[in-house]
Amino acid sequence: MLNNLDQEETYKMTDRKDSKLRPFMLGGTGSDVGKSIVATAFCRIFLQDGYRPAPFKAQNMALNSFITADGLEIGRAQAVQAEAAVVPCQTDMNPILLKPTGNKSSQLVLNGKVAGNQSAQSYFRKEGRSELRKAVNDAFDRLATNYNPIVMEGAGSIAEINLREVDLVNMSMAIHANAAVVLVADIDRGGVFASIYGTVMLMTPQERKHLKGVIINKFRGDIKLFESGIKIIEDLCKIPVLGVIPHYTDIHIEEEDSVTLETKSRLATEGKINIVVVLLKHLSNYTDFNVLERDPRVHLFYSNNTEEIKKADIILIPGTKNTISDLYEIRKNGVAQSIIKAHKNGVTVVGICGGYQMMGLEVCDTNQVEGEIKRFPGLNLLPVITELGDEKVTRQVEFNFLDQTQAHCKGYEIHMGTTSPTEEANDSPVNRKLDGTTDGYFLNEKCFGTYIHGILDNSSVIEYLLAPYSEKLNAEPLDIEAFKNQQYDKLAAHVRKHVDMELVYKILKETE
Template sequence: MKKNLHPIMLAGTGSDVGKSVITAALCRIFKQDGYQPAPFKAQNMALNSYATPDGLEIGRAQAVQAEAAGITCHTDMNPLLLKPSSDHTSQVVLNGRPIGNRNAFEYFRKEGREELRQEVNAAFDRLAARYNPIVMEGAGSISEINLRDTDLVNMPMACYADADVILVADIDRGGVFASVYGSVMLQTPEDKKRIKGVIINKFRGDIRLFEPGVKMMEDLCGIPVLGIIPYYRDIHIEEEDSVVLDYKRMQAVEGKINIAVVLLRHLSNFTDFNRLERDERVHLYYTNNTEELAKADIILLPGSKSTLDDLYELRRNGVAQAVLRAYREGAAVMGICGGYQLMGLEVHDPEGVEGEIRRLPGLGLLPVITTMQGEKV
C-alpha cells in the first residue's frame, strides 16, 4: 500500500509557461510509480473544452491529464470553466453545466465569491477522497496580487488543499530571473513557505551554461531549482490557451496541400485541427488575410463561441467574400460546429443567447438555417 502524498500544485510565473504539460507528465510518473493520481484545476479559462463520458464539460487540458493518469475524466477535475464570449464577458460552466454569462467585473467581485469557492473546494475534497496524490494546476501567474482576495485557483486553493507548490517558469521568453524572483517575493509570508521548488521550462542550448544561473536563482529566492526541462517540439498535448495561436498565424507554402483555418475572433476548439499539423502532406495555417485565403486548397471554418458576432466580423473585413471567391475557384470549404452554421443561409438568435445581434445571412453554401435556443446541448 503506497503512503499518502501531499497534493502538489504546478503554479506559473505566467500563462503558457508549460504548467499543463508538466502536470500531465507528473500524473503519468506517479501512475508509473504505483500511485493513483488525479489532476485538478479549480478554475480554467479556455475555449477548448472536452465532453466527459456523462456529457458534461471540462477544460481539455484536464481531460489529457486524466488520460495520463489512466483514469476517466470527471467534472471534479475542473469544476469551474470560463468560456470567453467577448473581451469582457464569459460563459460560466460550473460542475460541467453552463450557469449563465458574467462580465469580468461581476465575476471577480467579492460578493457571491464564497459560493463558487465552496463548490471548487468540494470538488477537490471528492477527488482527494478517491485518489492520491492530487496533481493540481494553477492558472496564469500566481503574482496577480490585485486579484488575491477573489482568487479561486492559485495560492488560496493550494492553501485549502495543503499542497506543496512548484513554480514553473519559461526561460525561452526571457526574463526568467525577474519572473521567478518577482513571483516569489510578491507572495505573503505564509504562501511563500508553500513554494518548495522551481522548474525552469523550455530551455534551449547547452545546459552547462545555465549552471551558475541555477545557484544565483537559489541564492536570490531561497528556494531550490528542482530541474531544467529542455524545449521539446514533439510533445503534442492539446493546448487550452489561444495564446499559442499567435505562433500559428502563417502563410501558404508551395508543394503541399494548403489548409487555411479562418482565424475567428472567438475561435473555439482549434485543437480539432492539431492532427492535420502533423501530416507531412499538409501545410496548416491560421489566417484572416484575404490574400492568404485565396491560396488555400481547403478552407476550414472552425467553431465559435460567438457565431453571429464572428459572422458580422467576417462580412465586415471581407473574409466572407474571400471564402466564397475561393470556393468558386475550386477550393473546398468545410465548417465544424459554429463554422457549419456560418455556411448556412441564415443564423438566428431570437433570445439574444450570444449577444445583441439577432439575425444575419450566412455564406449561403449550405441549405441550412440555424436558430439558437436558450439551453445548449
C-alpha cells in the same frame, strides 16, 4: 481523445496506496509559462511510476473545452492531462470554466453546466465568493479520495496580491489541499530572476510554507552555463531549483489555448494537400484540427488572408464563441467572399459547429443570446437556417459518417442553437448517431457541415475528406492513438531527464 480504459491495461496500473503522496501544484510566475504542459508531463510520469494521478485546476479560462462522458463541460487542458494520466476526465478536475464572450465578460461553467454570463467585475467581487470556494474545494476533496497524487495547476501568477482575498485557484487552493507547490518560471521571456524572487517575496508566510521548489522552463542553450544562476536563485529564495527544462520543438502536445495560432504557418505549400482553417476572432475548439495538422500528407495552416485562402485545397470553418459577430467580421474583411468564390471553383468547404451555422442561409438570434443583431445572412453554401438558443447542448456522441456503417466514429457536441434544412431542401444529414438522431447537412463531397467536434479525429472521415486530392497522397495516414501516447511518453522522458525526481518524491512524501 484516447480510449483510457484500453490504456489502463497497457500501463498495468497499480494504485500505490502504500505510498500516499501530497497533492502537487504547479504554480506560475505568470501566464503562459508552461504550467499546463509541465502538469501533463507529471501526470504521465506518476502513471509510469505506478501511481494513479489525476489533474485538477479549480478555475480555468479558455475557449477550448471538452465534454465528459456524462455530457458536462471542462477545460480542454485538464482533459489532455487526464488522457496523459489514463483516467476518465470528469468535472471535478476543472469545476469552474470561464469562456470569454467579450473583452470584459465570460460565460461561467460551474461543475460542467452553464451558470450564466458574468463580467470580470461581478465575478471577482467578494460577495458570493464562498459558494464558488465551496464548489472548488468539494470538487478537489472528491477527486482526492480516488486518486494519488492530484496534480494541480494554478492560473496566471500565484502572487496576484490584488486578488488574494478572492483567489480560488492558486495559493488558497494549495492551502486547502495541503499541496506542495512548485513555481514554474519561463526563462525564454527574460527576467527570470526578478520573476522568481518577486513572486516569492510577495507571498505571505503561510503561503511560503507550501512553496517547495522552482522549475525553470523553456531553457535554450547550454544548461551548464546556468549553474551559477541556479545557486543564486536558491540562495535568494531559500528553496531548491528542482530542474531546468530545455525548450523543445519535437514533442507535440495540445496547447491550452489558441494564443499560438497566429504564429503558426499561414502559407500554402507545394507537394501536400493544403488545408486552411479560417482564423476567426472568437475561434474555439481549434483542437478539432490537431490530427489533420500532424498528418504527413497534409499542410494545415490558419489564416484570414484572402489570398492565402484562395490557395487552399480544403477550407475548414471552425467553431466560434460568437457566430454572428464572426460572420460580420469575415464579411467585412473579405474572407467570406473568398470562401464563396473558392467553393464555386471546386475547393472543399467544411464547417464545424459555429462554422456549420455560418455556412447556412441565415443565423437568427431572436432572443439576442449573442448580442443585439437578431438575424444575419450566412454564406449561402448550405440550405439550412440556424436559430440560436439559450440552452447549451453538451454531450459525447457515437455516429456513422455518411453511409459508412462499418466504422463507428466518436466526437462531442458543444453548441447553443438548432440548425434545420429549409422547407424546400431535402433531408441530407452528414452523420447518423447511434441513438437514432441525425446531425449536419451534406450538400456534396466537397461541401458539408456538422455540429460534432472531434469529427476529424476519425480516420474514416479524414480519408473521405482527402480522397478528392488522392493525386497528392504519397504518405501513410497517421495513427493518432499511437502518436499521442508516443508524445506523452516523450514529454515525460524529457521532463524526467531534467528534473530531480528523487527530490520531487521526497517533497511529496513529507506530511508538512
